[in-house]
Amino acid sequence: MVEITIKEKITLKKILGHFSTITRHRHVVMRNCFKMGLFRQGLTHDLSKYSPVEFFNGARYYQGNRSPNAREREIYGFSSAWLHHKGRNKHHFEYWIDIYKTTKAPGNPYGIVPARMPDKYVAEMIADRVAANIIYKGDAYDPWDTMRYYEREKEIVVNLIHPDTLNKMEFFFAMLGEQGEDATFKYIREIFLKGKDKGRWERELEEHRN
Numbered sequence: 555m556v557e558i559t560i561k562e563k564i565t566l567k568k569i570l571g572h573f574s575t576i577t578r579h580r581h582v583v584m585r586n587c588f589k590m591g592l593f594r595q596g597l598t599h600d601l602s603k604y605s606p607v608e609f610f611n612g613a614r615y616y617q618g619n620r621s622p623n624a625r626e627r628e629i630y631g632f633s634s635a636w637l638h639h640k641g642r643n644k645h646h647f648e649y650w651i652d653i654y655k656t657t658k659a660p661g662n663p664y665g666i667v668p669a670r671m672p673d674k675y676v677a678e679m680i681a682d683r684v685a686a687n688i689i690y691k692g693d694a695y696d697p698w699d700t701m702r703y704y705e706r707e708k709e710i711v712v713n714l715i716h717p718d719t720l721n722k723m724e725f726f727f728a729m730l731g732e733q734g735e736d737a738t739f740k741y742i743r744e745i746f747l748k749g750k751d752k753g754r755w756e757r758e759l760e761e762h763r764n
């Protein structure tokens with residue numbers, strides 16, 4: 555058995571640093587969600603980060619420039635804070651992963667079945683990813699960062715995300731890069747969520763796929 559001896563100290567400085575990061579993050583997500591017309595989601599986004607398992611692990615492995623979950627994983631091989639988080643927060647595609655043991659689809663030998671994410675959670679995921687980039691990058695933030703981050707993880711996550719969700723994510727990451735946040739959030743509010751011009755949305759999504 556492998557003995558894990560690394561025990562990172564939890565300090566007041568790390569507690570305050572972590573509290574500040576998650577609270578600033580929540581405020582940027584709130585602002586983004588409000589621009590999309592998602593008021594309840596904006597107000598309740600990531601509240602589970604203040605629960606003991608998420609908060610104290612986040613503080614103990616606080617990094618400042620990247621997620622503490624990444625550090626927790628380096629040490630233990632998994633992050634208990636993340637498992638708690640993704641099990642409760644529908645704006646993460648990981649929440650929607652199911653296992654269906656009788657599935658024998660080619661390329662899917664383990665029966666991993668990603669369920670389709672409802673649109674309001676796809677929108678909240680966009681708000682969340684933009685905020686994460688803004689908080690971690692600060693002045694160096696660039697509107698293509700959300701796409702860049704996704705491209706780095708794509709190979710790993712592509713089979714874990716429902717094709718419909720993946721298509722919408724890629725559509726909006728490209729729009730963010732090309733048109734910026736405000737235009738994208740307005741489009742999400744009016745065209746994507748409210749369905750003001752359904753024909754336009756379906757046509758543009760289809761054009762993007764090709």
Ligand SMILES: [Zn+2]
Pocket residue numbers: 600639643645646682
């Ligand atoms: Zn979250």
